[in-house]
Amino acid sequence: MLTGGSVLAAQGLTLGTRLRDLSLSLEPGLLVAVVGPNGAGKSTLLQVLAGLLPAQGRIQWNGRELARIPFLERGRAMAWLGQESQAEFAFPVHEVVAQGRHAWGDDGRGVEAALAALDIGHLRDRPITQLSGGERRRVFLARALATGAPLQLWDEPTASLDVRHGLEVLKLAKGLTTGGATLLVSLHDLRTAFCFDRVLVLDQGALVGFGPPEQVLTPELIHAVFRVQARMAESLILELPS
Amino acid sequence: MKGRTFGAMAALSLLLLAAVLASLALGDLNLKPMEVLRALAGHGDDLARTVVWDIRLPRTLVGIAVGAGLAASGVAMQAFFRNALASPGLLGVSAGGALGAVAALTLGGAAVSIWTVPGASILGAFLATGAVVLLARRGASPEHLLLSGVALNAIFGAGTSFLLALSAGQFQVSGQILFWLMGGIENRTWEHVWIGLPPILLGCALMLPLGRPMNLLSLGEPSAQSLGVDVKRLRWQLIGLSTILTALATAVGGVVGFVGLVVPHLLRLAFGPDHRRLLPLSMLGGASLVLLCDLPTRFLPGGVRLGVMTALLGGPFLLWMLRRRPC
Numbered sequence: 124m125l126t127g128g129s130v131l132a133a134q135g136l137t138l139g140t141r142l143r144d145l146s147l148s149l150e151p152g153l154l155v156a157v158v159g160p161n162g163a164g165k166s167t168l169l170q171v172l173a174g175l176l177p178a179q180g181r182i183q184w185n186g187r188e189l190a191r192i193p194f195l196e197r198g199r200a201m202a203w204l205g206q207e208s209q210a211e212f213a214f215p216v217h218e219v220v221a222q223g224r225h226a227w228g229d230d231g232r233g234v235e236a237a238l239a240a241l242d243i244g245h246l247r248d249r250p251i252t253q254l255s256g257g258e259r260r261r262v263f264l265a266r267a268l269a270t271g272a273p274l275q276l277w278d279e280p281t282a283s284l285d286v287r288h289g290l291e292v293l294k295l296a297k298g299l300t301t302g303g304a305t306l307l308v309s310l311h312d313l314r315t316a317f318c319f320d321r322v323l324v325l326d327q328g329a330l331v332g333f334g335p336p337e338q339v340l341t342p343e344l345i346h347a348v349f350r351v352q353a354r355m356a357e358s359l360i361l362e363l364p365s
Numbered sequence: 366m367k368g369r370t371f372g373a374m375a376a377l378s379l380l381l382l383a384a385v386l387a388s389l390a391l392g393d394l395n396l397k398p399m400e401v402l403r404a405l406a407g408h409g410d411d412l413a414r415t416v417v418w419d420i421r422l423p424r425t426l427v428g429i430a431v432g433a434g435l436a437a438s439g440v441a442m443q444a445f446f447r448n449a450l451a452s453p454g455l456l457g458v459s460a461g462g463a464l465g466a467v468a469a470l471t472l473g474g475a476a477v478s479i480w481t482v483p484g485a486s487i488l489g490a491f492l493a494t495g496a497v498v499l500l501a502r503r504g505a506s507p508e509h510l511l512l513s514g515v516a517l518n519a520i521f522g523a524g525t526s527f528l529l530a531l532s533a534g535q536f537q538v539s540g541q542i543l544f545w546l547m548g549g550i551e552n553r554t555w556e557h558v559w560i561g562l563p564p565i566l567l568g569c570a571l572m573l574p575l576g577r578p579m580n581l582l583s584l585g586e587p588s589a590q591s592l593g594v595d596v597k598r599l600r601w602q603l604i605g606l607s608t609i610l611t612a613l614a615t616a617v618g619g620v621v622g623f624v625g626l627v628v629p630h631l632l633r634l635a636f637g638p639d640h641r642r643l644l645p646l647s648m649l650g651g652a653s654l655v656l657l658c659d660l661p662t663r664f665l666p667g668g669v670r671l672g673v674m675t676a677l678l679g680g681p682f683l684l685w686m687l688r689r690r691p692c
């Protein structure tokens with residue numbers, strides 16, 4: 124399973140009952156949705172792949188064993204966005220985003236572009252503690268973006284965002300993949316997963332489906348994993364103005 | 366922002382300079398600033414030279430060490446626990462130091478050597494540190510460590526109360542214990558300076574480069590690690606340095622509360638949370654606060670000790686802070 128051409132590869136990942144013998148291999152430039160019911164192991168998988176949570180098994184980034192990659196180098200190669208967006212100390216927004224350049228010696232490159240991309244330029248001098256949950260989320264997304272890392276792991280990035288900013292984040296994610304980056308994004312909205320290149324379905328810590336969404340997200344699999352009936356129908360479609 | 370930082374550093378340096386001058390000049394024998402400078406240079410009359418060199422300079426240098434050490438330790442604890450209400454005493458280190466010192470005083474250690482009480486205090490604080498480290502080694506979360514600190518504080522506090530009750534009949538010993546528990550830097554000698562000042566200054570110097578990673582840590586451990594910080598190592602550095610600084614400050618100054626809580630918090634409100642600024646500013650501010658709080662103790666009745674002054678300032682400040690920040 125561990126192949127030379129993959130940007131991210133894992134074999135036999137096991138962590139108690141949270142991950143069970145999970146293997147995967149991702150080519151560069153893919154936008155991958157991670158879906159599954161509550162407690163299926165989505166956040167755990169992203170943390171393990173990011174090297175933040177130790178688990179049994181092997182992980183390789185660009186063909187290199189993750190355990191052997193020094194922390195600073197990891198900070199340049201991978202960005203991780205967790206579910207929590209709490210902040211105790213009142214750092215100004217632009218300083219939080221600039222933290223994304225820590226592994227690059229705080230060179231400040233790409234910080235302004237990241238602020239603009241997440242539509243938070245007007246908040247740059249505001250203390251992060253005074254922002255709403257959705258605004259804080261965009262600040263931490265901008266920090267992940269500012270790293271310039273070719274591998275981005277985002278845990279429910281759109282969870283507290285309004286419709287427009289949610290769509291913009293998805294557009295941004297697609298834009299990153301055209302630049303060669305690989306993104307793993309956990310989601311709850313299965314309809315959104317159809318906009319992704321691949322979908323990775325987890326159930327009780329095990330990988331139960333991986334491939335293009337229209338092949339993987341069949342009514343049978345959705346019923347087996349999520350215990351709901353699924354059928355195709357016309358519904359309200361929300362898009363960004365062209 | 367750089368100009369503002371420079372201005373703040375300059376202002377606090379001047380404040381510390383003024384506090385040092387006042388600390389050297391004021392007391393039973395009031396000296397003019399020029400007399401202080403002459404005495405420091407080895408000139409002037411014998412009495413002034415003796416007062417400045419043998420009494421007030423050790424007291425002042427110990428005050429600087431205690432204030433800078435406790436404030437730096439407070440900054441580290443607050444970043445580590447991601448909580449502006451964390452303080453150096455949180456992990457039970459000063460309570461351990463207090464128990465060590467009180468045990469030495471109860472056994473009559475003060476009469477044996479000038480090193481006995483500070484030595485016992487350092488031993489007690491390091492035992493507490495050892496307990497903290499054992500807990501941290503097992504990968505304890507900050508919340509876990511916090512509750513362990515509550516338990517250690519209770520255990521060491523019970524030991525101290527027990528020894529205090531045992532010595533209730535011996536007025537001299539219980540007086541010494543009470544005075545020590547209230548904190549103070551009077552009657553300090555050059556031995557106290559050598560015990561406290563060089564290692565505390567070294568600890569402060571080692572902490573300064575950690576300001577940037579502390580910024581990242583204070584917004585969450587996993588995210589700091591994902592951005593390239595070796596969080597495990599940083600946690601060790603912060604716990605190690607802040608406990609050692611607290612242990613040394615307690616050994617030479619007794620239990621001095623609130624400096625480690627109030628100084629970083631006040632300076633954070635004024636100059637923002639960036640730890641690269643906050644660390645040096647807090648060291649200057651902590652040293653100034655201890656010296657300024659020590660001044661009234663020279664003129665007021667014997668019960669008004671350094672720990673009483675810092676608590677009298679710190680307690681109301683904490684209440685004001687809680688009013689500003691509803692829980």
